[in-house]
Amino acid sequence: MTENIHYISPDYLTIEDVDRIISTGARLELSERACSLIDRCRSYLDEKIKTCTAPLYGITTGFGSLCNITINSDDLGELQRNLVMSHSCGMGAPVDPKIVKLMLFLKAQSLSYGNSGVQRLTVQRLLDFYNLDIIPVVYSQGSLGASGDLAPLANMSLPLLGLGEVYYKGERRPAADVLAETGLEPVKLMSKEGLALLNGTQFMSAHAVTALIEALRLWNAAEMIGAMSVDAFDGRIEPFGESVNAVRRHHGQIEAARAIRTMLAGSELAASPKAHVQDPYSFRCIPQVHGAALDTILNVKHAVENEINSPTDNPTIFPEEDLIVSAGNFHGEPIAMPMDFLAVALTELSNISERRIYKLIAGVRSLPSFLVAKPGLNSGFMILQYAAASAVNRSKGLCWPCSCDSIPSSQGQEDHVSMGANSAVKLLEVCANTRRVLAIELINAAQALEFRRPLRSSAVVEGLFDSFREVVPFVSEDTVMSPLIAAAENFVMTHDFSLK
Secondary structure, eight states: OOOOEEEEOSSOOOHHHHHHHHHTTOEEEEOHHHHHHHHHHHHHHHHHHHHOOSOOTTTTBOSGGGTTOBOOGGGHHHHHHHHHHHTOOOEEEEOOHHHHHHHHHHHHHHHTTSOSOOOHHHHHHHHHHHHHTOEEOOEEEOOOSSSSSHHHHHHHHGGGGTOSEEEETTEEEEHHHHHHHHTOOOOOOOTTHHHHHHSSOHHHHHHHHHHHHHHHHHHHHHHHHHHHHHHHTTOOSGGGOHHHHHTTOOHHHHHHHHHHHHHHTTOHHHHSOOSOSOOOHHHHTHHHHHHHHHHHHHHHHHHHHHHHTSOOOSSEEEGGGTEEEOOOTTOOHHHHHHHHHHHHHHHHHHHHHHHHHHHHTSSOTTOOGGGOSSBTTBOTTHHHHHHHHHHHHHHHHHTSOGGGOOOOBGGGTBOOOOOHHHHHHHHHHHHHHHHHHHHHHHHHHHHHHHTTTTSOOOHHHHHHHHHHHTTSOOOSSOOOOHHHHHHHHHHHHHSOOSOO
16 A cells, blocks of 8 residues: 655645645655755855855844844854744744644745755654654744744744654653654754744744635535525525626626525425515625635635745745845735635625524524424524624624734834734634534524425435434424534534535
8 A cells, every 4th residue: 555645845735735635644755856955055055154254144143133243153053043942932822733733844845945045854853743743832822923933933943952842642741852752863953944944934824724724615614504594594596596696707706606506406495486575685695795705715725825835934045046135035914914804704604604594593484483393482593693693793803904913023123014923813713613603504504494394405405404414403492502503513624515
């Protein structure tokens, strides 16, 4: 049996590639091409340090506002080690180990282009950590998302030096002990390497990639759950027609309408005569709202894919041009603003979903109040809508764009920062809130669909209904709801909502 290996190379990585690599548990190794690029750049840098009389930022000088202080050649390695230690200022809640593992992957990818000047051993050690599931303890607060994700990347890098803490085999332990146990030697940093490890956007990018993987799944879920709600509410099919959506030209709107049409094809409920002329916007405008969310997701996906396929440390080294440039490729703005926009898009998916929940329990269109046969004695799904509204409100509060703010740092040398790391952290909370609201809509839509019997929905919707009923039952009398919400959320996380 062929071993599942992904070779780190300059080839372009998509979000789908990363998802596949993670989900299949692929082992990471450096390709021959990556090794050649890394070695060439390191050799060039070593020679340049010997021959260049001008100061090289972060290589033969201090950092930030200390850039005018020249460092003795004998101290260049110590300079880099000191940098990692002094910048390890992470605080707050520990980051999910799955995201930290992705940070290791993306940092190795960023260093593999031959523009960073690191030794091959340093990149290999990142891959060793990834492959052995030695996960550094990183904290959620501390990065300004400008000179790269300095604090979290410092905490990520400490264990490479035998410092800090890691998660290993289910335990949080000193990195030095785990290195000794696994036979890995601490890395002895050479010139520029600490800066290469700490400069970069891998904290932001790992969160963004994680959010995008989920956002793409949540969009598919919102479409299929929305289709079930349309039939459960006795909604009209005309707003999803091809012509009326194509005339407006937006790709997302056209795709959202096409998906709903496909999902409801063959539905007895959709084909039944309607007493009402129009549906509320939360049903009628699914193509426009879900479509705008899809367009946003795809735009953010493009920006994040460009980011993870780039060297984002500083200075950037071009051996073929005999050029070392101190610039700003570590600045997080190119993905900070997209992440803030993605939070808005996902919040809108939950916002319109909550409105459909409200309509389904409103006691209209022949559906019982709060979706129980005996309302009054039973409160039914009343408070499910409250829970959804609470989650939506929380997400709305998180939609204030962190990228609109900047607080100068490093004695004014770093006078504009992206705050993209905070955009990244709150984005994942928005993802979770959206998932929970869609789970509640699914509970409501499935319940309402049963009150439409004996009429049936489409094969796609009935297939979703049957799968969902394996984990969440019809509620005939009041019961404890939290376990049902948890089961529904897990279903939304794991079910394949894509159209076959």
